[in-house]
Amino acid sequence: MPRSQAATIRESLSAQIDSGLLPLGSKLPSERELSELFSTTRITIKDALLALEAEGRIYREDRRGWFVSPPRLIYNPQYRSHFHDMVTRQQRQVETRVLSASTVLATPALSQELSLGPLAQLLQIRRTRSIDGRVVMYVEHHLKPEFFPGILQQDLSQSLTLIYQQRYDIRYGRSRFDIFPSAARGEVAQALTLAEGSPILLVFRINYDQHGRIIDCDHEYWRHDAIRITVDSHVAAGE
Structure with a gap:
């Protein structure tokens, strides 16, 4: 035709x-x-x-x-170091901007995912990530407050992974990922300077510490043109 x-x-x-x-x-x-x-x-x-x-x-x-579109970031969800390190290793410039940091009431969905009781509170940190000067990701972190007292007073534009290690002696163990396409709406579209309904990629991650305890979760809203997700099952099996 x-x-x-x-x-x-x-x-x-x-x-x-x-x-x-x-x-x-x-x-x-x-x-x-x-x-x-x-x-x-x-x-x-x-x-x-x-x-x-x-x-x-x-x-x-x-x-x-x-x-x-600029070149895509190669994004390995199993990467063991922090986000800034992953980006700089690909010779890209990274910047993190903190939008808000506060204590919030856990939604029913988060309560179920994080094994919380009724009316539980979480620490919420909202940030954007820029690569080479372009905002490519909006992320909402939800932390269990009992593990991270005083963290909202820290410089949250830095790596949370390093703050966890250096201040709380907490390291990531395993993580569970859900990755699926979505559409930019409301504050997500505003943060990514996208028109309402633009395609994005949502990466939802639940994180466990070195003792197997659930400590936090992340909702990462990516410009779908900004990343290429790569997972090597051979490497994962050998860890």
Whole structure:
């Protein structure tokens, strides 16, 4: 069957990216400019751009337009060191910004996941992670307060893994992961400067310490174009 005009435009833009004529991180022309360039409607242009976004080739920022996606971060959920170390080992720049840190009432879902009783409290830390100056992840950490007294007064822009080790003599043991696609809504979309409903990848992790106790959990909301998840089962089996 003949290709649609949107598919032809997608292939043309993809070829421009592959050749470097549209460099990684560069801003695309506006949808109006693209519709004039390809002599088509903005609806057709939008279809082509959405297809490229779904592939992770481009991304959009609310009120700023479309950009060519930078190289993906190789993300190994089983990585034993802290996040900053994983990023810098790939010769990327990482920055963490703290949005809030407070004590909250555990939701029924968190109470079940963390084996809590009724009306239990948790320490909630909300942060964003930037790689090479672009916000790529919004994360909500929920900590059991009995393990981490006074942690909300620490510099939470630093690695929580290191704070756990250095201040509380707590180290991560095993973790359980759930990874699935989702859509950016509300504060997640705002933190990632995404339009409502944009595709994201949700990584939910429950963490145990070296003694097998559940100590915290993380909800990581990633720009889906920003990471490539890699797991080596051979390495995991040998640990």
